[in-house]
Amino acid sequence: MSALIAAWARDLARGARFAVGGGREGWTRTLLTAVGVGLGVMLLLGAASVPHLMESHQARREARLIDANTEQGTRPGAGTLLYTDRDTVFRGAGVHGVLLRPDGPSPVRPPGVRTLPRPGEMVVSPALRELLAAPEGALLRERLGRTVVGTIAAPGLVGPGELTYYAGDDTLTAAARVPRISHFGGELPTSPMNPRLTVIVIVAGVVLLMPVAVFIATAVRFGGERRDRRLAALRLVGADSRMTRRMAAGEALCGALGGLVLGAGLFLLARRFSGRITLWDVNAFPSDVVPDPALAALLALAVPLCAVVVTLVALRGVTVEPLGVVRHRTPRRRRVWWRLPLPVLGAVVLLLPRRAGPHPAEARADPYLLAGGALLVLFGITVLLPWLVEAVVARLRGGGPVPWQLAVRRLQLSSGSAARAVSGITVAVAGAIALQMLFAAVQDDFTTVTGQNTSRAQLTAAVPARGATTHRKVLDAFRATRGVRGVTAVLYSTVSRAGGPAVGSVTPLTVGDCRSLRELARLGPCRNGDVFVVRDGSGAVGDGTLARTARPGGKVLLHGGPDTPHPKRRARLWTVPEKARTVTSRTGPAGTVVFGIFATPSAVPVPDLAAPVAEATLTLDPRVPDAAEYARNTAARLDPTADVRTLRNTERDQDFATVRTGLLVASTATLALIAASMLVSTLEQLRERRRMLSVLVAFGTRRGQLGWSVLWQTAVPVALGLALAVVGGCGLGLTLLRLVGESSPAWSVIWPMAGAGAALVVLVTLLSLPALWRLMRPDGLRTE
Structure with missing residues (x-):
């Protein structure tokens, strides 16, 4: 046993020495392998950092959380303060704001804030400070209208790109129902993720990481033909077949270890700039991007082991003899009997009986079976691709233009390397098609119809009324605003039945001009001074209260209701006019149905209303x-x-939106890796063919014909790979749809994914053309 271990160690070390000291060919191959493996390692380290990143984000959110429920009844003190959220939106980006007013000399401070801002001042996040200082932030600077006196440190921010601020405001009062707090921090409410989202997340993890594993396995086989010829020379000087395999494994191991080091370096470099990179509105502090130690250790062991195993398996089909490599003859045909059952077995695993229980089938899906089934399907697509490429190109005719003849002959001689070059994009497209089919099928379950009508209005603005003229000020201000095409505005308040119990007798009161009131009810004829009793259009809401309170000729209290904010003022009686007509409501642009008493401004004493709020509805x-x-x-x-709120016809579930954003970020990173890895793989293949290309040019073959032949050598495997990806992706997608109980696939999502894969391949091929022209020079005939 010890002798075997010593032999392995000796031959692995010798192979590593050949990798780094075997001349330009040796270290070039090792460098390409290290670059390919390093790109994959970088992305895998990023994936291993996701758990810590999510935990850090949650901890930062909880540290600044304000839980008003636990602060109920807090009395003013030296460390308390009044607060209110004041969020806004600027050009589609959310701006989180909090207004503060201390009660005493030593108030509590939010995380990351050294000194609370005074009235008219604010402390802002670095990203918001940068935006406010830029010319494009002029409108937001005008809106916030405060002087920046400080910057929020990292502990108070979820991410470096977050737009947030804390501002001092001396107008906050407890009488206006502004909460009082004595500390910051709390726990975010947690709830189990929707089972369908769980399925999406698990499958997405497999889909996004599988292409990375495929490319790492491909990268360790770079330069395989030249390596095998070098091994044949070693056989000539006395090495046996086992020694050559171990030395080949040593070469691959050296490249893989170099890839680990390079990947870790690239990860640390990308981590350093993570705060400056924003993908789909997501970025992170470098300190939050930390790989899980267990996952990092597993990666450090798995990558070298993968390199050794892949090399040994690849050499099983090659006979290295002292006089050459048998691969130059026609290789044995690939068998399909063991490849085809793999995706079928994966589909069966996905549909295995789930754990018993009262919930839907997807709620009882075992995550290990789910991940294993998806992995088998995608792995089956990967191993089917070489057989498919070999089977198709073996039947292609050699006739036709010279570029086509060269491409076909090259594919017939070495279809395996061509299939490996596009296997990553094949798996990625197949997985993307399955995910998009699943997303399209379940997205309606996470989309709510709000009832808002964006064709009637696009914004609503609720403004606390400060006096009798607020309604008119709101109308005039918005009518004079640039870009506002139409405005309606009403005052909302409440009244209660005179002489009756407060509970069950409160009725909404809406005051506005006839044009504004018509947006909320079917009034018929209307003029200033009219009053209406508005019933809910369905007759199900408010009729009992209306019958008791809003009676023509009845008296109501303008300061009535259990939550009246005017305890020191005597409630004023107001009589509902006898001639008040009863009408029905209509759904407003904001999707709300308002009933109760509708009155025009001259019909009711506006100064005596109970806490009126002016709400304007704007058409832009x-x-x-x-x-x-x-x-x-x-x-x-x-x-x-x-x-101010933006009206939307539909709203997405927050968990669904979060998962969707995470997948977009991860898929963008994976796509970038695939593009870079394909470019490295293409350059490696061209380097392998350098001498052949130079010989053909020396014999008079035109460079344009060679360029087209290389394009055809890429196009044929790509077309076959995308066709297999469409079939495999549809099969996986249909299986997942059955798993979650859906039966209506969205076939339209297939073609954008296949088109994106084809466009990526075309881009990589175009980027490799300069290297192709350079390799056709006569000096490619030189050898060492």
């Missing part, structure tokens, strides 16, 4: 790019606490 001019930003600035000028 699509020809003005920043119309929404001008409207938000107007709302901020009217009142800093104004709440």
